[in-house]
Amino acid sequence: MKEITVISGKGGTGKTSVTASFAVLAENHVITDCDVDAANLHLLLAPEIMEVKKYWGMPRVEINAAKCTGCGLCETLCRYDAVSGGAVDKLLCEGCLVCYHACPAGAMRPVENLAGEWYLSRTRYGPFVHARLGVAQDNSGKLVARVRQRARDLAEKTGRNLIITDGPPGIGCPVISALGGTDLALVVTEPTLSAMHDLVRVLDLAAHFGVRAAVCINKWDINPDNCRAVEDTCRDMNVPVLGRIPYDPAFMAAALEKKPVIKMTSTVVNDIISLWDCVKKELGL
Amino acid sequence: MRIAISAAGAGPDAPAEERFGRCAWFVIFDEHGNVQESIANTARSSAEGAGVKSTQLLLRNNIDVVLTGRVGPKAMHAMLNGGVVVYTGVAATVNETLEKYLNGQMKPLAVPNARQHAGDTRSERLAT
Amino acid sequence: MIIAVASGKGGTGKTTVATSMALSLQDMSSEVTFIDCDVEEPNGHIFLCPQITGSDNIYIEVPEIDRQKCTRCGKCADLCAFNALLATSDEVIVFPEFCHGCGGCRYFCPVEAVTMMPKKIGTVEKGLAGRVKFARGRLEVGAALSPPVVDAVKKHSTDQGIIILDAPPGTSCPVIHSVRGSDFCLLVAEPTSFGLNDLDLAVQMVRSLGVPCGVLINRARERSCLIEKYCREHELNVLMKIPLSKDIAGAYSRGIPLGAVDGKWNKAFRRIYRDIRELVANEGNNRYQR
Numbered sequence: 216m217k218e219i220t221v222i223s224g225k226g227g228t229g230k231t232s233v234t235a236s237f238a239v240l241a242e243n244h245v246i247t248d249c250d251v252d253a254a255n256l257h258l259l260l261a262p263e264i265m266e267v268k269k270y271w272g273m274p275r276v277e278i279n280a281a282k283c284t285g286c287g288l289c290e291t292l293c294r295y296d297a298v299s300g301g302a303v304d305k306l307l308c309e310g311c312l313v314c315y316h317a318c319p320a321g322a323m324r325p326v327e328n329l330a331g332e333w334y335l336s337r338t339r340y341g342p343f344v345h346a347r348l349g350v351a352q353d354n355s356g357k358l359v360a361r362v363r364q365r366a367r368d369l370a371e372k373t374g375r376n377l378i379i380t381d382g383p384p385g386i387g388c389p390v391i392s393a394l395g396g397t398d399l400a401l402v403v404t405e406p407t408l409s410a411m412h413d414l415v416r417v418l419d420l421a422a423h424f425g426v427r428a429a430v431c432i433n434k435w436d437i438n439p440d441n442c443r444a445v446e447d448t449c450r451d452m453n454v455p456v457l458g459r460i461p462y463d464p465a466f467m468a469a470a471l472e473k474k475p476v477i478k479m480t481s482t483v484v485n486d487i488i489s490l491w492d493c494v495k496k497e498l499g500l
Numbered sequence: 501m502r503i504a505i506s507a508a509g510a511g512p513d514a515p516a517e518e519r520f521g522r523c524a525w526f527v528i529f530d531e532h533g534n535v536q537e538s539i540a541n542t543a544r545s546s547a548e549g550a551g552v553k554s555t556q557l558l559l560r561n562n563i564d565v566v567l568t569g570r571v572g573p574k575a576m577h578a579m580l581n582g583g584v585v586v587y588t589g590v591a592a593t594v595n596e597t598l599e600k601y602l603n604g605q606m607k608p609l610a611v612p613n614a615r616q617h618a619g620d621t622r623s624e625r626l627a628t
Numbered sequence: 629m630i631i632a633v634a635s636g637k638g639g640t641g642k643t644t645v646a647t648s649m650a651l652s653l654q655d656m657s658s659e660v661t662f663i664d665c666d667v668e669e670p671n672g673h674i675f676l677c678p679q680i681t682g683s684d685n686i687y688i689e690v691p692e693i694d695r696q697k698c699t700r701c702g703k704c705a706d707l708c709a710f711n712a713l714l715a716t717s718d719e720v721i722v723f724p725e726f727c728h729g730c731g732g733c734r735y736f737c738p739v740e741a742v743t744m745m746p747k748k749i750g751t752v753e754k755g756l757a758g759r760v761k762f763a764r765g766r767l768e769v770g771a772a773l774s775p776p777v778v779d780a781v782k783k784h785s786t787d788q789g790i791i792i793l794d795a796p797p798g799t800s801c802p803v804i805h806s807v808r809g810s811d812f813c814l815l816v817a818e819p820t821s822f823g824l825n826d827l828d829l830a831v832q833m834v835r836s837l838g839v840p841c842g843v844l845i846n847r848a849r850e851r852s853c854l855i856e857k858y859c860r861e862h863e864l865n866v867l868m869k870i871p872l873s874k875d876i877a878g879a880y881s882r883g884i885p886l887g888a889v890d891g892k893w894n895k896a897f898r899r900i901y902r903d904i905r906e907l908v909a910n911e912g913n914n915r916y917q918r
Contacts, residue, residue: 226638252798253826311730350832353801384638385668388772407881409671423770438881470820549711549726582716
């Protein structure tokens, strides 16, 4: 089984539009959305949800005011400044439970923390595993891992040989979790200084975890000089550039019409198809 | 000597499980292949470090040998240090896996054979 | 006055807005500070070109076990909520990648065998861009824990003048750490279905923090009613609209802030600041009356 993870470092480069187009072009695959923090792929794939699962995050603590003697030990011990004035700020609590174990009066108690949901859905383009992290929740890396696990189980069970994953932006915990063990990280970038800066960091990250990376330059014609600079950087870092896509309003129009950009009438369709062919070759499909 | 086999259920007839840190049960045998007990893997639901926590569970239960499928770098490091010998290549069921081991058909593992999942040590993919 | 610039979706123009705003407010306040809280992918420096004058390393504390003192009782490993410790019969092994630095192992060790040692997870740099004070955090590549770096860079905000925070995208922990404690959160949204979906998440996040917020629509077209309709329904002020323009996109690709494209944007950002100040004052009054 092969997995391709589409990432971008910087947000808004067209990662999800490219992923959705791959989902249309591929065969015998499972689609996953690992951008659990601000998931968008479902908007393009119109999923019919078949199965909903609760996702429990790290527990939080609560103080039982009746038992609390006000000694303040919890406040002193908490490294996250989550306890103050006899109350716990659940947004700062990381669930280490040090206060719970330490409290001499037994006044702290751990409480379950419903941190989100994940879904198994049916779409026109194949089965789709996606998730929604609760607003203001932590541990999205864990939810990403859960989504990928479910996708892999499903692919194994149904004999599908490819997983197409829409990855999260950035280089932190959710991205690391989305990259571990994938066969190819396709970085969708654009020729802007910000995206170029982020590209280098995300390629470093892939190298750090030993993940093979490739690059696709979207909106390449908005700054051809920068585009050449991106290609030079990739050459220096020994990362193949698998495709260039010109700036095309079809991307935005497709997002408005809630369909993959590949379903639009535009020359960009051919560019995406040839990009997909290169990706398949890179994956050995 | 105590042998643990990662499994999807309790008892010797349960399906064996490829994943080490995230398996549901460990079925325990003595060196003659007599089943001793089944231990629920309480570590599998850990947010992070399930492989390390599972190793801790095995150490607590005085396990010397574990028969499993995929072991990530952290769990491998943990087991090397904890003195647990790892064999890979589980068969379909726990019993069949045990037989395979007793016949010397399983491979001892000294390096991790799965890549790490940071933020979650699950390690599912065999390195090719 | 602390204004956080955030957005659920990445690539909506958050950094362009935050940097352009900081630059345009230089003349209004004696002290303007720009803080880049997007520590995973900091980009503010590309637009502000600051002179970096100093940098600090950011550490979390991870345990180190004194083998002489350790009795292998395993208490630390039992208590560690992040499974960063393993007690074997001859030693306790630390997995620093999992450690969140809670310090529980040190506190509970019955024989004081645990000391906390610093582990570098990022850097904070400070400097000056014209008259704008600049600070940015950078997460080490490969480090997973960004909130401590966000907290560290935010320490550069003072009580004085205007502070603009450039928050990371999304709605989870690093964003929460960036936005909390701000006086106002400006949400940058683009008029697509993605933009709307993610704006809704961001609004829920900001409201759960109790921070007042308003919306700036970027890449607005003639009829970008999608976001405006949402804002009307959710009692949000649309504070400004930046049109979809190839000039702006081109300038962005070269790292040029809006005020340098056309001076009118400086005026617009000064106006938006005055509007925000008014909204914050009203919010304060409302709270007082309640």
